[in-house]
Amino acid sequence: MIKINSKDCTGCRICEIVCSMHHYRVVNSERARVRVTTNWPWEDEPVLCRQCRKPKCVESCPRGALAFANNHPVLDAEKCNSCQACVAACPFKAMFVDPENGMPIPCDTCDGKYMCSQWCPNKVIEVVGE
Amino acid sequence: MNEFYGYTGKILTVNLTAGYCVTENLPTELALDFLGGKGFGAKILYDRLKRGIDPLSPDNIMVFANAPLTGTLAPSSSRVVMSTKSPLTGLWLDSNCGGFFGPQLKQAGYDILIIEGRAQEPVYILIENDRVEIVPAADLWGKDTFETTEKLKEKHSSRFMTACIGPAGEKLAPIAGIISEYRAFGRGGGGAVMGSKNLKAIAVKGSRDIKLYDPDKFLKILNEAYDELRISPDTGGGRTKYGTNVILSFMNEAGVHPVRNFRNAVFEGIDRINEKELAEKYYVKNRACFSCPISCSKASRVKEGKYEGRFTEGPEYENTWAFGAQCGNSEMGAVIHAEYLCDKYGIDAISAGNITGFAMECFEKGLITETEIGFPLNFGDDEAMLKFLELIGQRQGIGNLFSSGVARAAREIGGDSGHFAMHVKGMELPAYDPRGAKGIGLAYATSDRGGCHLRAWPVAAEILSPGGDMDPLGTDKKPEYVKTEQDLFAVVDSSGLCLFAATGISLKYLVRLLEAATGIKDFGSMIRVMKIGERIYNQTRLFNVREGADRGLDTLPGRLLSEALPDGPARGHVVQLETMLNEYYDIRGWDQKGIPAADTIARLKLK
Secondary structure, three states: OEEEOHHHOOOOOHHHHHHHHHHHOEEOHHHOOOEEEEEOOOEEEEEOOOOOOOOHHHHHOOOOOEEEEOOEEEEOOOOOOOOOHHHHHOOOOOOOEOOOOOOEOOOOOOOOOOHHHHHOOOOOEEEOOO | OOOOOOOOOEEEEEEOOOOEEEEEEOOHHHHHHHOOHHHHHHHHHHHHOOOOOOOOOOOOOEEEEOOOOOOOOOOOOOOEEEEEEOOOOOOEEEEEEOOOHHHHHHHOOOOEEEEEOOOOOOEEEEEEOOEEEEEEOOOOOOOOHHHHHHHHHHHHOOOOEEEEOOHHHHOOOOOEOEEEOOEEEOOOOHHHHHHHOOEEEEEEEOOOOEEOOOHHHHHHHHHHHHHHHHHOOHHHHHHHHHHHHHHHHHHHHOOOOOEOOOOEOOOOOOOOOOHHHHHHHOEEEEEOOOOOOOOOEEEEEOOOOOOOOOEEEOOOHHHHHHOOHHHOOOOHHHHHHHHHHHHHHOEOHHHHHHHHHHHHHHHHOOOOOHHHHOOOOOOOOHHHHHHHHHHHHHOOOOHHHHOOOHHHHHHHHOOOHHHHOOEEOOEEOOOOOOOOOHHHHHHHHHOOOOOOOOOOOOHHHHOOOOOOOOOOOOOOOHHHHHHHHHHHHHHHOOOOOOHHHHHHHHHHHHHHHHHHHHOOHHHHOHHHHHHHHHHHHHHHHHHHHHOOOOHHHOOOOHHHHHOOOOOOOOOOOOOOHHHHHHHHHHHHOEOOOOOEOHHHHHHOOOO
16 A cells, blocks of 8 residues: 655655656656646645555446556556546546557556655655555 | 767757747757757857847847756756856856756757747747747736746646746846746846746646666666765755755854855854754755755745744745845844745845845945935845845836846945945855855856856865865965866756756766766766866856956955955955966966967867
8 A cells, every 4th residue: 555645745756757767768757657746835745546445447447448456457458548537537636648649557556666665765655554 | 879868859949039939950069069958058159149249139049958867867857057148247147947847848858948039029938849839928927926837837737847037037137037936047137038038938848758878777876876865964964954054054153154245254143044943943844856855945934923924945045145144134034035035026036135235235335325225224124125125026216226236236326335246247146255265266256157156166175074175264276176166067067967966976976877868978987078067168268258258357346355354264364366366277278368278279179
């Protein structure tokens, strides 16, 4: 499970950068599975998948393109038509889409490695209870 | 080069007169010879601007340049450099900014954004990858920088990163800065250049990949470099806890923290204006620029007293000085509100505070009167300080003259005000008194953009290195130190990293990161990279020489050269500039008039 200590978030976006580096070997914050929101100057917060036990994203998909496996949502790109119902359904606003094709890019926990958590300089993203 | 790594390989030019945009390829030689950021600005401005153009005319251009490490995972790779001809000094200006604007511009696909000409009506530039629009901005004109930023994000999404001007830039104040995501391209009047182009703001968002040559190697080097930052008592400790104010007490103890317009060096308000006071009573939260693990920025709020509820992101060391000791003010709430006002109106806080202290001395000496100002302006009067700042920010009343800087104001006011107008080449001096640390005197005098501490910062060796061999009050070794550091800082300002992070990880890691990011072998050599730094520093010198600058302008205010400090550890001292300057020119390969010699120009492959 992910715990977010947003009061310690400085808004540096290292989580976004590391996420895209890990998945694509490039920097592209618009392809990251985590995004930082800022309400200047008092609030910064990383928004990312919380691995709901009853995932609304999976439930909402009209084509059954999303499943929940290995502790995270998994996309079957063959079935996805980029309708983005999953984006609207996520209660954490944590489902992001690939800017190229509009398909969701669900957090895959980096196979349990959680690179965002590993690189966060302020321990804002904490992996607990696994 | 077939494919660029670390660079996007593209230059975007927006011509506001004709209303067109054009994208060109980045010339390979430009990257190899000038690295990025400041280096790009130095070459482009030298090649493109004619001698003697008016900085506020459509002939001036603005170059926003990223660098190989901008927008990467390298620590604090947030930096983008804006170069232009300064309306404050009439000379070279580069001003760099952290935050998020540069990385977004790079993600949109551009190493460099050049702005030319002048729009007929107020406009802003909207950039999203290939889509570049010049948008009417009548509804934004007149708004302060906070409102402008908010409106743009409301309209285009909070993922757009902005750079904008406030009322001071619109009214062409030569000390107007450009505010970007609550940080600033502060110094030298870039805001006025934007205002002269009728350009209110730039908003940018990108979704293109930033590619590195060897991502695995890059990450490996990064892991080592991160360790350097973590174990450093500065970047891993003091700077995170106290922000840039970490040095304040040291500077005061050393007699280098200027008081009441550099008249004294012992500040009676130090018990209330210091880094510990800030950390304990005012800092609420750490904030950071893009990709920065240090988080030297602080969100501060005043929790009690007459300034209760006032807040800012900051204050930075320079501004704590500018509105603290420089104005003889020991009310921290007023310091915090002053920095907020500078950001709101879009003015450079160092210049604004320096100017306010100068005006206070003019008032004390009867050179300007209560009738002219509208109220008494005494040293130590926090409320008057803020009222005066409002006048500067809005260019109202006597604020109109003072927002032009102390050099112009002194010419207008006359008397002996030129003696205590604390500037070099027209740019107001920052928070170090060179009579107590002689090296910074030479650094001020030879800084390419005028009175600035970020072209070389010898106080690190003079004051902050206990047991070191640099006597702060002597002149030995200072010219060599200043020359080398100017070249090094030119490299850092052309790399994409912030100075704090870059000096924290050292040049050794910086060059390895540059090589892994770009695949360019030369960038992996400290000697070759330092030569690029020297080339850049000579290029900006040649720009200034073309504008008529020479030894005559490489000087300090009369007060520092002839008025001995009355108190503190440097009591009785003045700056012996000429001796240091002679040696500095020799080391640089410049003649005794300060002109780069022909063989120096040839050695550095400059034309």
